[in-house]
Amino acid sequence: MSIRVWDYLQEYEEEREDILGCVEQVFRSGRLILGPQVEALEQEFARYCECAYGVGVGNATDGLFLALKALDIGPGDEVVTVANTAVPTVAAIQAAGATARFVDVSDETLLMNTSQLDEVITPRTKCILPVHLFGQCVDMGAVRRIAEGARIRVVEDCAQSHGATYRGCRAGRLGDMGVFSFYPTKPLGGYGDGGMLTTNDADLAKRLRRLRFYGMEGAYYSEEPGYNSRLDELQAAILRRKLVRLEGYIERRREIASRYQRALARTSLRLPVEVEGNRHVYYLYVVRHAKRDWLLEQLRAREILLNISYPWPIHLMRGFSHLGYKEGSLPVTERAAKEVFSLPLYPSLPDASIEAVCRALGELLGESVDL
Numbered sequence: 001m002s003i004r005v006w007d008y009l010q011e012y013e014e015e016r017e018d019i020l021g022c023v024e025q026v027f028r029s030g031r032l033i034l035g036p037q038v039e040a041l042e043q044e045f046a047r048y049c050e051c052a053y054g055v056g057v058g059n060a061t062d063g064l065f066l067a068l069k070a071l072d073i074g075p076g077d078e079v080v081t082v083a084n085t086a087v088p089t090v091a092a093i094q095a096a097g098a099t100a101r102f103v104d105v106s107d108e109t110l111l112m113n114t115s116q117l118d119e120v121i122t123p124r125t126k127c128i129l130p131v132h133l134f135g136q137c138v139d140m141g142a143v144r145r146i147a148e149g150a151r152i153r154v155v156e157d158c159a160q161s162h163g164a165t166y167r168g169c170r171a172g173r174l175g176d177m178g179v180f181s182f183y184p185t186k187p188l189g190g191y192g193d194g195g196m197l198t199t200n201d202a203d204l205a206k207r208l209r210r211l212r213f214y215g216m217e218g219a220y221y222s223e224e225p226g227y228n229s230r231l232d233e234l235q236a237a238i239l240r241r242k243l244v245r246l247e248g249y250i251e252r253r254r255e256i257a258s259r260y261q262r263a264l265a266r267t268s269l270r271l272p273v274e275v276e277g278n279r280h281v282y283y284l285y286v287v288r289h290a291k292r293d294w295l296l297e298q299l300r301a302r303e304i305l306l307n308i309s310y311p312w313p314i315h316l317m318r319g320f321s322h323l324g325y326k327e328g329s330l331p332v333t334e335r336a337a338k339e340v341f342s343l344p345l346y347p348s349l350p351d352a353s354i355e356a357v358c359r360a361l362g363e364l365l366g367e368s369v370d371l
């Protein structure tokens with residue numbers, strides 16, 4: 001049997017009756033779109049994030065786009081983010097018609113280097129979009145200080161960081177809006193697509209509800225140009241069940257991370273760093289090594305199939321060449337892209353797989369691991 005970086009089939013075996021119970025309940029309810037399950041999940045997930053409002057959407061890419069729309073950000077406006085992220089972060093900025101500007105990441109955490117924000121903020125900058133990458137929060141104290149000074153807004157990309165905390169506060173309540181993904185691999189994942197915005201601002205919540213539904217508040221009457229981006233009842237019902245287990249999933253993720261940390265501490269791999277004051281939820285366990293490509297090839301021969309998040313920095317992709325960045329403009333991001341790879345990490349990952357991966361790495365590197 002091969003070892004993969006992510007898999008849900010074991011978890012499905014364990015939770016099958018519960019999940020199928022949700023399917024039956026929703027299919028029998030007579031209500032499939034924007035009904036009681038979505039409403040309940042919005043409240044429960046907002047409460048989990050210590051926020052007043054949750055607004056369900058079709059996916060987090062839409063969520064980021066709608067967040068920018070709700071702030072009236074569009075053509076001529078700039079949004080500051082990082083190039084070390086999933087394509088959707090920047091695709092959403094693009095879809096809103098705004099221009100993405102990048103800062104580099106910190107070499108220690110691979111998260112937004114907030115000390116560079118001042119240099120890129122211009123009078124056209126309307127928003128900072130920090131990405132809580134791999135399950136760990138950006139230094140939001142610094143982001144907020146700079147945003148307040150420049151009188152601009154903050155939208156958090158929380159697609160990888162459900163339950164992560166910064167100085168005791170949950171991701172999703174650290175800016176004006178938080179955007180979560182329920183894509184199956186994410187820390188809280190459904191059995192299909194889904195997403196949610198969180199906010200403490202009643203006006204923004206109301207605007208987001210309109211924008212996800214053609215600009216309508218009641219039926220058949222549009223108040224403003226809007227879109228169609230809805231979370232469906234089936235995903236919401238399943239996510240409500242999984243939300244109850246989320247703290248347990250996170251505990252298991254952290255346990256797996258600490259096993260890797262212990263086992264690999266004496267190798268030449270660079271291991272992830274949990275910043276003091278943060279709770280990292282280890283959506284991904286990203287390590288670094290100069291011989292990354294060779295390691296992945298050797299591991300593949302042993303049926304250990306790993307991923308790279310992310311092999312190409314966004315600012316160097318053809319699809320974003322119009323933004324005008326050249327090689328060398330974000331050196332830490334560019335170097336990391338050549339060295340990073342992710343070890344298998346998901347709640348139902350067997351201990352035996354963790355050990356097999358560590359042992360294989362130790363053998364390939366000719367270094368000792370502590371199992």
Ligand SMILES: *Cc1c(COP(=O)(O)O)cnc(C)c1O
Pocket residue numbers: 058059060061062085086088089131157159160180181182183194195
């Ligand atoms: C997954 C992801 C998204 C997009 O989420 P979808 O729900 O798939 O649209 C956005 N940003 C980051 C950082 C992600 O990891």
